[in-house]
Amino acid sequence: MFKPKYTITPASLNNLINTTGAKALIDNAYLIPKWEVALRREALIKNAHASTAIEGNPLSLEQVSELAKGRDIMATRKAKAEVLNYLKLLEDLPNMSEDGRITEKVILKIHRLLTKDVLENADSGIYRSRQVVIGNRITGVITFRPPDAKDVPVLMKEFVKWLISKDALETNPALTAGISHYEFVKIHPFIDGNGRTARALASLILFLRGFDTKRFFALDDYYDSDRQSYYRVLQGVDPKTLDITKWLEYFTYGVAFQIDKVKERVLSLSRDIKRKQLKGQIALTERQMKILEIINTHGYVTNRAIREMFKLSDEGALKEINKLLSLGVIKPEGRGRSIRYFLA
Numbered sequence: 001m002f003k004p005k006y007t008i009t010p011a012s013l014n015n016l017i018n019t020t021g022a023k024a025l026i027d028n029a030y031l032i033p034k035w036e037v038a039l040r041r042e043a044l045i046k047n048a049h050a051s052t053a054i055e056g057n058p059l060s061l062e063q064v065s066e067l068a069k070g071r072d073i074m075a076t077r078k079a080k081a082e083v084l085n086y087l088k089l090l091e092d093l094p095n096m097s098e099d100g101r102i103t104e105k106v107i108l109k110i111h112r113l114l115t116k117d118v119l120e121n122a123d124s125g126i127y128r129s130r131q132v133v134i135g136n137r138i139t140g141v142i143t144f145r146p147p148d149a150k151d152v153p154v155l156m157k158e159f160v161k162w163l164i165s166k167d168a169l170e171t172n173p174a175l176t177a178g179i180s181h182y183e184f185v186k187i188h189p190f191i192d193g194n195g196r197t198a199r200a201l202a203s204l205i206l207f208l209r210g211f212d213t214k215r216f217f218a219l220d221d222y223y224d225s226d227r228q229s230y231y232r233v234l235q236g237v238d239p240k241t242l243d244i245t246k247w248l249e250y251f252t253y254g255v256a257f258q259i260d261k262v263k264e265r266v267l268s269l270s271r272d273i274k275r276k277q278l279k280g281q282i283a284l285t286e287r288q289m290k291i292l293e294i295i296n297t298h299g300y301v302t303n304r305a306i307r308e309m310f311k312l313s314d315e316g317a318l319k320e321i322n323k324l325l326s327l328g329v330i331k332p333e334g335r336g337r338s339i340r341y342f343l344a
Contacts, residue, residue, distance in 0.1 A: 001165070002158040004179045006245045015252035016172055022256070022263040023211065029266045033284055033329045034343050036214060037292045039265065043218040044068070048086040050224035051199045057082050069297055081117040082196075089113050089200055093215065094286060096204055104160050107189075110200050115193045123191045127152045132191060143235055146188035155187045163205075173209035177202040178251035182244050185234060199223070216262045222254040284329075288320060292329065292343065300333075300340040 031039075049064040063073045064083050073080070089096075089110065097106055112125025127149075134144035147155060159180075162168055168176050184198040199220050206212045206219075223230040233250040237243070284292075287310060294301045294309070306317040321341060324330045331344045 002155075002162045002183065003167075004162075004183065005241065005243045006179070006248050007243075009245060009249060011249045012175075012245075012252050015249070015256040016174060018256040019174055019252070019259055022259045025263050026214075026216070026259070026266050029269075031266065031269065033289070033292050033327075034296075035269050036216075036284075036289065037296045037343075039216045039262070040214065040289070041068070041293060041296060043216050043262075044087065044090045046218040047090055047199075047203070047220040048083055050218070050220035051196050052082045052086055054220070054224050054227055054230070055082075055193075055195055059083055078118055082114075085114050085116055085118065086196065086200070090203070090215075093204060093207055097208055100208055101164050102160065102201070102204065102208070103164075104156060106204075107156070107160070107197070107201065110204070111190055111193055111197045114196050114200065115190075119192055127156065127189050128191045130191070132188065134188075144188075146186070152187060152189045156189050159183050159187065173206055173211040174252050174255045175248060176209065177205040177211075177255075178248045179244065180205055181251065182234065182237065182247050186237075186242075216266075217258060219254060219258050222258050284324075284327075288324060291320060291324065295330065295341065295343050300342050302340055 045061070045065050045068050048068070049059070049061045052059070052064075057079055059067075059073075059075055059079055063075065064087075066073050067080060067083055068087055092113075096110060108125045108127075115124040118124075129149050131149055132146060134146070163176075163180060168179075171179075181198045181202045184201055185194060188194050190197065202219065203212070203217075206217065207215065211217075229250070233247050237247055290309075291301060291306060294305065303314065303317050303321065306312065306320060307314060310317075310320075312320070321330070324341075325332070328344055330341045333340050333342060
């Protein structure tokens with residue numbers, strides 16, 4: 001079975017300690033759902049923009065934001081498809097696993113979603129059947145030669161076996177995500193889209209392990225801020241020893257850096273609330289958060305929209321609406337069938 005090789009250095013340990021402290025502050029800070037929706041949406045758009053931009057997608061952050069709102073933009077079909085696919089994946093992240101486990105089937109599904117209308121069907125969600133190399137198209141210099149295609153199925157089985165093992169589950173989530181990111185890129189199991197899939201996989205691991213359950217985290221934005229460093233550290237692992245210590249120092253620093261940004265944002269929002277108002281965070285279900293996200297994107301939501309999106313009865317939709325009304329999260333405008341609900 002695959003077994004990662006690395007050492008926990010003082011730098012990595014310090015990054016993990018800082019991450020734990022920042023996460024505790026975020027988890028215990030007072031946040032109204034309206035802010036949670038804004039923070040989650042911001043992270044989703046930044047991640048989708050950054051992860052696709054790293055691979056050469058030309059769309060700006062503003063254009064990605066427009067696509068996220070359901071608006072069309074002037075761009076190639078492929079460029080739009082890459083971004084829309086990543087947005088959809090991040091929105092559906094809580095539903096990506098199999099009973100909380102990441103299997104080969106899950107990984108193939110992630111790749112299929114990310115490459116829909118981008119790759120040929122024969123290569124989408126299917127391990128590569130031919131050799132690929134990574135290099136400079138202009139100079140012809142090869143910087144990385146992945147394993148032979150015939151070895152990919154076995155390497156992926158070994159990797160996934162480790163990923164669901166006791167060893168991986170007892171490892172700090174940030175380390176597990178970093179290890180998985182590197183190993184996946186090293187195997188390079190697909191013809192294209194390996195980077196996007198590796199970063200999506202890291203996000204899924206952090207979510208499933210309880211690290212980023214609110215999905216405020218934009219780790220891909222850290223990679224995109226200095227792509228040269230990202231690729232340099234990835235390619236700097238010794239192919240003979242496969243010791244990923246330096247990569248994990250880089251990865252855990254990125255986690256600590258990005259979560260500290262989230263912490264500062266959360267604290268700045270919380271400071272404006274008088275202490276007498278603090279009653280803890282308002283707990284909403286994933287469905288209720290999704291309803292708020294719809295309002296945040298489109299301005300309002302209707303009973304009918306809620307029924308159609310979640311396939312609920314009229315009674316079921318009203319139950320969700322009344323819960324949000326009772327918490328003071330939304331407010332109604334209009335009467336009868338024309339009633340609409342806005343963020344309070």
